[in-house]
Amino acid sequence: MHNLPFTLPACDQPATARIEVYSTTPTGESLDAAVYACTNQHVADAMAAIRLAGFTAHRTPLDVDVQRRCGAVHVFPTGRLAHTGHPAWCDRQDCAGRLEHRSPALPANPSGGELVDVRVALVQLTAAPTVTLIEVTFTDTPTDVVVRVLPLGQAVSLAYRVLELNDVAKGRQR
Numbered sequence: 001m002h003n004l005p006f007t008l009p010a011c012d013q014p015a016t017a018r019i020e021v022y023s024t025t026p027t028g029e030s031l032d033a034a035v036y037a038c039t040n041q042h043v044a045d046a047m048a049a050i051r052l053a054g055f056t057a058h059r060t061p062l063d064v065d066v067q068r069r070c071g072a073v074h075v076f077p078t079g080r081l082a083h084t085g086h087p088a089w090c091d092r093q094d095c096a097g098r099l100e101h102r103s104p105a106l107p108a109n110p111s112g113g114e115l116v117d118v119r120v121a122l123v124q125l126t127a128a129p130t131v132t133l134i135e136v137t138f139t140d141t142p143t144d145v146v147v148r149v150l151p152l153g154q155a156v157s158l159a160y161r162v163l164e165l166n167d168v169a170k171g172r173q174r
């Protein structure tokens with residue numbers, strides 16, 4: 001059984017569609033899995049679940065000589081869903097050497113003209129793979145870089161507080 005980051009419909013009816021699951025890697029697209037589904041509804045449900053988990057989903061017709069059940073999954077051993085010891089979001093750049101799994105850093109600079117460059121990334125220490133952290137990097141000048149690491153739950157709480165303050169700043173009723 002594969003430990004997939006998304007839950008698929010699994011009604012076991014004969015599949016009518018094949019869905020290719022891709023992820024984006026620093027070097028391009030990675031074909032990670034083929035997922036099978038029966039009705040249009042289950043195809044749509046499966047594609048929504050795959051996209052919600054951060055993957056790209058492409059529907060392809062099922063070859064006439066292929067028989068699969070709704071919910072069946074083929075995980076490609078070369079892809080990012082294979083059991084490689086990395087979280088699905090990891091960029092896989094020398095995790096053993098840097099002692100941590102890291103996601104690509106996402107910029108939080110909406111206008112592009114901010115005085116401080118802010119980026120956020122997921123981090124997991126290879127020694128503590130059950131704890132996922134958010135790393136926030138503030139770059140003021142090339143020599144003035146501040147890195148803060150928060151537990152993911154606290155970072156989410158922070159995000160909600162910022163949204164609340166945004167509402168307050170705009171004078172909205174809550």
Ligand SMILES: [Zn+2]
Pocket residue numbers: 009010011012013037038039042070071
């Ligand atoms: Zn189905």
Ligand SMILES: [Zn+2]
Pocket residue numbers: 085086087090091092093095100101102
């Ligand atoms: Zn890794």
